[in-house]
Amino acid sequence: MAETIQDTTTTPAEDKPRRPFRWSMIALWAAVITILAVLAWGLINTNASRPEVGQSAPTFDVEFFDGYEWDTRPVANLEDMRGHPVVLNFWASWCVECRYETDVLEQAWLKYREDGVVFLGVAYADVEPNSIAYMKDFGVTFPHAPDLGTDISQDYEITGVPETFFIDKDGVIRHVQIGAVDQEMLDTLIPQMLAD
Amino acid sequence: MAGKKLFRLIILILLLGLLPVAAYAQDGNITDDEVNAVAKDVYCPVCESTPLDVCPTQACADWRELIRTKLAEGQSRDEILEYFARQYGDGVLSNPPRRGASLIVLWLLPVLGVLLGLLLFSRLLRGLRKAAPEAAAPAPRPKSPTGDPALDDYIARVEKEIDE
Numbered sequence: 001m002a003e004t005i006q007d008t009t010t011t012p013a014e015d016k017p018r019r020p021f022r023w024s025m026i027a028l029w030a031a032v033i034t035i036l037a038v039l040a041w042g043l044i045n046t047n048a049s050r051p052e053v054g055q056s057a058p059t060f061d062v063e064f065f066d067g068y069e070w071d072t073r074p075v076a077n078l079e080d081m082r083g084h085p086v087v088l089n090f091w092a093s094w095c096v097e098c099r100y101e102t103d104v105l106e107q108a109w110l111k112y113r114e115d116g117v118v119f120l121g122v123a124y125a126d127v128e129p130n131s132i133a134y135m136k137d138f139g140v141t142f143p144h145a146p147d148l149g150t151d152i153s154q155d156y157e158i159t160g161v162p163e164t165f166f167i168d169k170d171g172v173i174r175h176v177q178i179g180a181v182d183q184e185m186l187d188t189l190i191p192q193m194l195a196d
Numbered sequence: 197m198a199g200k201k202l203f204r205l206i207i208l209i210l211l212l213g214l215l216p217v218a219a220y221a222q223d224g225n226i227t228d229d230e231v232n233a234v235a236k237d238v239y240c241p242v243c244e245s246t247p248l249d250v251c252p253t254q255a256c257a258d259w260r261e262l263i264r265t266k267l268a269e270g271q272s273r274d275e276i277l278e279y280f281a282r283q284y285g286d287g288v289l290s291n292p293p294r295r296g297a298s299l300i301v302l303w304l305l306p307v308l309g310v311l312l313g314l315l316l317f318s319r320l321l322r323g324l325r326k327a328a329p330e331a332a333a334p335a336p337r338p339k340s341p342t343g344d345p346a347l348d349d350y351i352a353r354v355e356k357e358i359d360e
Contacts, residue, residue: 032310
């Protein structure tokens, strides 16, 4: 009886003939993997959080407005400013709230520039002649640059303007100010960054 | 005769005086409709997903004036859109140029998705076609299910009795 049953039973390998090698299957899986990879990449980028206090400040290149260069350089990178505290201010000529802080920033620049503090204004989504007219109107002298391609504001995930990042000598973000800065804030944070 | 000469001179002076006015009028002749024809393909940098032509913010008013200036300078619509993409990023255009990440995400990925869907659909159809004849044909009855005719006969009788 047992022998009879064994005789009539076949193994799964014998039941199913081996499938021929198919390029279409490879293409199918390659397409699935590619789509999943791109979707994952998009998801990661979408959920990329804004740089927080205690994290390294994203580095960037800037091409300064004529007459508003830093250290006589027409272009610079944040890495070039390593060793100096940096006050990175996002603003725009169409921004009403920015008008309340521009003079405060200029006065702080004049006060702390000799201590090696770098003030860098980044004009966000602004029309260049309007930016220059604004800086002239307010008598601004500290370095300024346009946010070309909005690359810098995207890296810093700004929520609007004005917004200011205080970056220490080691390139670490020490404070993020959403909205206008004031004199008291600058006189508290900048000496702290200089002391470290 | 002298009066005629004087008249011609006055006309000439008046015509010459009109030249700068004509040039100015040419610059200022860009209508809002012409500006908005370009502005509708640009998004506001401040408001989410709002075209420039309908956005009331000052930032958009500034950008519309920039478009007007560039049209007055003789720049084409494509040149202006290219300027905006270079200056403010591809994200401000409603129809981003086919390059970099936008080329992959907005153009290649959907095409790849459609091809993948077609491939899967064709495989599904092929599988259904194969399965249909197999299901329709009656399963061949084994000559001897157990290999022992006596046992087969016994099982057949038991099944018949159960059926009855």
